[in-house]
Amino acid sequence: MGAAPADTTQELLYRIRAGDDSARERLLARYLPVLRRWAHGRLPSHSRDLADTDDLVQATLLRALTRLEAFEYAGGGCFLGYLRHLLLNVMRNEIRRSGGHGTRVDLADTLIDDTARSPLEAAVGSERLRRYEDALAALPRRSQELLVMRIEFGLDYADIADETGMRPDAARMAIRRAAGELAKAMSDDTA
Known part of the structure; x- marks a missing residue:
């Protein structure tokens, strides 16, 4: 994600709250490409003409920055989870807006576009994706954060280590354990 290890998300958030514009720019530069990659292909095609994915990502970051005073830092990875x-909420609002007035939109199904599947969905398929999401939600918060950074955002272990303050080997082991928890929860779901 590019920032120096001493430039943690927590430190950047603190500096932004103190009025440091350069910290704001560093935080945006850190998360903009990550969110773009994650959001690509998640907005259904019928909603894409109305708003570009980049616009939604930028709206998300601006919303996060305007609500920064209410955000409570709870450890590495929590800000990325918050984003x-x-x-997801910005995308849901866009789907509602593009769906027309009085039309019911099933949000859980519409965030996955059949014509442009996310890398995660392409790897596991729709049914397994539902099982993945259910199993992920059942895991401890820390395990969820680590798995989302690795699987959904595609961060490497060095970036996860920077984000969480862990050593890369410790991040790798924690993710391996979390993946084991996820696999067990997914296999329990099929039983």
Whole structure:
């Protein structure tokens, strides 16, 4: 994600709250490409003409920055999870807006576009994706954060280590354990 290890997300958030514009720019530069990659192909094609994915990502980051005072830092990876949550909400709002007035939109199904599947969905398929999401939600928060960074955002272990303050080997082992928890939860779901 590019920033120096001493330039942690927590430190950047603190500096932004203190009025440091350069910290704001560094935080945006850190998360903009990650969110773009994650959001690509998740917006259904019928909604894409109305808003470009980049616009939604930028709207998400601006929303996060305007709500920064209310955000409570709870450890490495929590801000990325917060951004993911905000981006999903922005995408859901766009889907509602493009769906027309009075039309019911099933949000869980419409965030996955059949014509442009996400890398995750391409790898596991729709049914397994549902099982993945259910199993992920059942895991401890820390395991969820690590797996989302690795699987959904595609961060390497060095970037995850920078984000969480862990050593790369410790991040790799924690992710391996979390993946084991996820696999067990997914196999329990099929039983």
